[in-house]
Amino acid sequence: MAKLSQAAAAAGFRLATFDETGSxxxxxxxxxxxxxxxxxxxxxxxxxxxxxxxxxxxxxxxGNLFASLLLVDPAPVVHVAELCFVAALxxxxxxxxxxxxxxxxxxxxxxxDGLLDGAKVAGILIEATTRASTTHVAIGIGVNIxxxxxxxxxxxxxxxxKGFDFSRDQLFEALSAxxxxxxxxxxxxxxxxxxxxxxxxxxxGLGGPLFVHADGKRAEGIFAGLDAHGRLILDTPDGRQxxxxxxxxxxxxxxxx
Numbered sequence: 001m002a003k004l005s006q007a008a009a010a011a012g013f014r015l016a017t018f019d020e021t022g023s024x025x026x027x028x029x030x031x032x033x034x035x036x037x038x039x040x041x042x043x044x045x046x047x048x049x050x051x052x053x054x055x056x057x058x059x060x061x062x063g064n065l066f067a068s069l070l071l072v073d074p075a076p077v078v079h080v081a082e083l084c085f086v087a088a089l090x091x092x093x094x095x096x097x098x099x100x101x102x103x104x105x106x107x108x109x110x111x112x113d114g115l116l117d118g119a120k121v122a123g124i125l126i127e128a129t130t131r132a133s134t135t136h137v138a139i140g141i142g143v144n145i146x147x148x149x150x151x152x153x154x155x156x157x158x159x160x161x162k163g164f165d166f167s168r169d170q171l172f173e174a175l176s177a178x179x180x181x182x183x184x185x186x187x188x189x190x191x192x193x194x195x196x197x198x199x200x201x202x203x204x205g206l207g208g209p210l211f212v213h214a215d216g217k218r219a220e221g222i223f224a225g226l227d228a229h230g231r232l233i234l235d236t237p238d239g240r241q242x243x244x245x246x247x248x249x250x251x252x253x254x255x256x257x
Contacts (some may be wrong), residue, residue, distance in 0.1 A: 002043040002067075002169050005177035013176065014040040022049035024068035025127050025138040032070055032129070032136035043067045043172055047142075063146030064158075065168050069139040069179065077135055079189025080128050082230055084112050085199045086179075086186045087124045087139050092202055093178035098166045105162070107204035110223075110232050110248055114143070115204050116162055119155035121148070145171060196226050205250040210234070214246030223250070 004015050021027055024042040026049070031040065044067075047060040060066065074083065088108045095102050107115045114122030125140040144158035145168050159166065186195050200206060205223050212219045212234060221236035232243040 002041075002172045004041065005173050005180075007180050008041075008176035011180045012038060013180070014038050015176075016040060016042050018042070018044040020044060020046040020048060023047060023140075024066055025125060025140040028068040028070035028138035028140075029127065029129055029136055032072060032138075033131065036070060037072050039072075040070045041067060041172075041176060042070065061147035063160075063168060065141065065143040065145055065171055065175075067141050067172060067175070069141075071137045071139065071183075073134050074137055074183075075186075075188040077130075079192065080135060080137055081126065082186065082189055082192050082195065083137060083139055084124055084126050085192075085195050085230055086182045087126075087141060088112070088114065089195060089198050089202070090175060090179040090182040091122060091124070091141060091143070093182065094171060094174035097174045097178070098170055099159075099164050102159075102164065106202075108199055108202045109204045109250075110226070111230070111245070116157050116159065118204075119157040120144075120152075121157050121159065141175070143171060192230070193228070196228070196230065200225060205248075208250065210248055210250040212243050212246045212248055214243055219243070 002015065002017050004013055021044045024044055024047060027042050028040070045062050047066040074080070091114060092106065092108065095106055105117050109115050112124040113120050122143040126137065127140070128135055128137045144156065146158060146160045148156045148158040148161060185191060206225065208223060209220070210223050212232065219234055219236055219241055221234040221241065224233040224235045227233055227242055234241045234243055
């Protein structure tokens with residue numbers, strides 16, 4: 001059974017677990033609408049209506065991690081999108097705690113994916129609502145631990161398929177601790193520069209060629225970094241572009257055995 005780390009419990013975080021639910025993000029935002037004000041994790045064994053960016057479904061198989069963290073008024077609205085990078089660093093930290101050997105194999109793909117040997121193994125989805133000037137944020141995190149789908153238009157994998165031996169509950173406990181540290185470092189957006197630097201140190205494809213599909217257009221260039229707001233910096237033949245949202249494709253990374 002999933003449980004909070006001592007650090008998360010001491011920081012006032014709460015936990016609700018389910019055998020099955022539609023979407024942990026939806027549950028989190030519903031609880032916020034019902035008056036929940038404490039930082040609360042929602043973890044389910046099976047998710048029947050999970051989704052990723054742009055409304056895509058997120059395959060639910062027991063043994064994987066399906067979790068959402070509800071935060072109420074975590075930062076000024078202008079900083080809320082930065083939580084995607086905060087969560088990515090927290091996940092990276094948790095994975096390194098459990099499996100140090102993953103260090104050279106797990107990378108962060110802008111804006112919200114985790115890659116293992118170049119294949120998608122994790123996704124993060126930030127959703128927010130505002131009620132009476134109070135912002136409620138759900139940070140959804142899905143990780144392929146025991147299983148991965150085989151019918152996707154892009155490569156996917158799981159940690160088990162790559163020989164890593166840790167459970168959903170072990171990863172969640174480590175993540176609940178690392179999230180406390182990452183949120184404290186971020187400090188409601190005041191220290192996003194440090195989060196940005198940490199994310200770039202783990203970034204997939206930095207300094208290399210990539211393609212971005214955004215607003216119905218395709219741009220090609222060199223991934224030059226992130227700006228102060230988390231936008232992707234793309235150096236193209238027509239000049240430097242700053243991408244706020246889009247779909248990134250890059251050359252496959254070499255697999256590490």
